[in-house]
């Protein structure tokens with residue numbers, strides 16, 4: 073394949089690709105573990121992992137071998153037929169989540185879409201056609217397809233595409249009284265991310281999670297935990313909803329599951345699964361052999377090799393380092409997060425920090441305008457956490473000097 077320069081790549085895209093993304097001026101061609109290499113061979117420390125996706129780092133030899141083996145055996149047959157891998161991945165996912173069954177999709181937004189559809193189907197099957205509404209949280213992000221977008225908080229994402237799926241009522245996380253008022257006899261489900269990701273790395277409080285659980289128990293409203301970003305080891309737990317005491321009927325997963333191969337899933341309780349009939353939902357690609365082989369490999373690594381323990385240890389160290397940074401640099405007003413899902417709330421827009429970090433060879437990401445989001449691979453080495461925080465230290469020192477100049 074012809075090697076393109078950065079200028080050639082950007083020119084081609086400028087001509088032929090729809091500009092839905094505001095890309096940073098860098099093109100990557102190769103990766104290894106926590107490192108990415110651009111077209112000019114420059115090395116970067118990757119502390120965003122393709123937004124929480126490349127959970128095993130880049131070019132993991134075991135994953136690469138599993139994918140190559142699957143590619144030379146059988147990639148796809150559709151959901152017209154059985155294959156041996158879907159059931160195995162579902163068995164693993166249900167075991168670690170405590171949910172009963174899985175539906176496979178190809179992305180996080182489809183996993184959330186599945187949650188919304190199955191919630192409505194549950195009430196429809198029960199003969200209650202009125203319970204079609206959803207309660208979502210302020211700062212929530214569920215994805216870009218119409219259903220998931222409807223339960224996404226940011227108006228910039230929603231407004232141009234209205235009318236969306238409704239009715240949806242947004243409630244401020246932590247406001248139990250508002251939640252109480254929002255849930256009516258028309259509510260199909262409450263949807264919440266146990267830790268809001270795009271919204272700025274904001275864990276739900278235990279008290280608010282209990283309020284969700286209690287109101288769902290009392291009113292029969294279904295609970296949807298969107299674990300697309302927080303799930304599958306990111307927090308040092310297989311899922312974060314049990315840590316908060318949430319009792320979901322539906323759980324969405326994506327991102328880390330395929331470690332870079334697109335795959336998502338909607339996990340559900342038996343009572344929801346029993347409400348679903350053949351033909352109710354489907355997708356051509358969902359859970360194909362390639363996706364399932366990658367997912368199976370990832371789940372084995374997560375559960376059988378001590379990866380969760382590593383995330384806990386590395387996450388504690390990361391937290392210490394970030395807290396020390398915050399003490400040193402007053403522009404950091406708060407550090408938030410769990411495990412290897414971390415955010416720095418700044419007093420200023422995060423863009424100059426992100427740009428300066430990249431120029432110094434560290435990839436991190438801006439979310440919710442003033443938050444620096446850090447999602448290193450789950451197997452990140454401790455030495456790389458030190459290196460990343462050293463780079464951030466230099467970045468904040470430079471920005472601090474600029475602000476005070």
Ligand SMILES: Cc1ncc(COP(=O)(O)O)c(C=O)c1O
Pocket residue numbers: 123179180181182184213214215216265269270298299300301302326327
């Ligand atoms: C919590 C959550 N749900 C859903 C999504 C949508 O996932 P995808 O971008 O794979 O469609 C995201 C993506 O960032 C997410 O963080």
